[in-house]
Amino acid sequence: MAIATLGAVVLDCPDPLALAEFYASLIGGTAEVDEEGRWADLEGHGGTRLAFQKAAGHVPPQWPSAEGSQQFHLDLTVEDLDAAEEQVLALGAKLLERGPADRDWRVFADPVGHPFCLCAC
Incomplete structure (x- = not known):
């Protein structure tokens, strides 16, 4: 329980x-x-x-950093990763990590530095 x-x-x-x-x-x-x-x-x-x-x-967390640990992040599911990236960047997010083309997720920071991931369905 x-x-x-x-x-x-x-x-x-x-x-x-x-x-x-x-x-x-x-x-x-x-x-x-x-x-x-x-x-x-x-x-x-x-x-x-x-x-x-x-x-x-x-003080915003750092991605990735052993000294400025992120502590946690949000995973947000999207249907179209490229379209969602364009939209969150327009809202003021910052791309932190895109990685290889075969990845189905990307890491961003919100306007005050909290990391979040957009994850393709």
């Missing part, structure tokens, strides 16, 4: 609303921010809740 269920994945960032809006453009949903701007939730995207917490002095 499980002890708990996953309630949310929370990302530290300098601007919770801006990062929530980036992910809303990427996976759908609507960004909702608290009155103080310290916390934002991504609502209505149909998956595990994503939340964004203001972190003073946020």
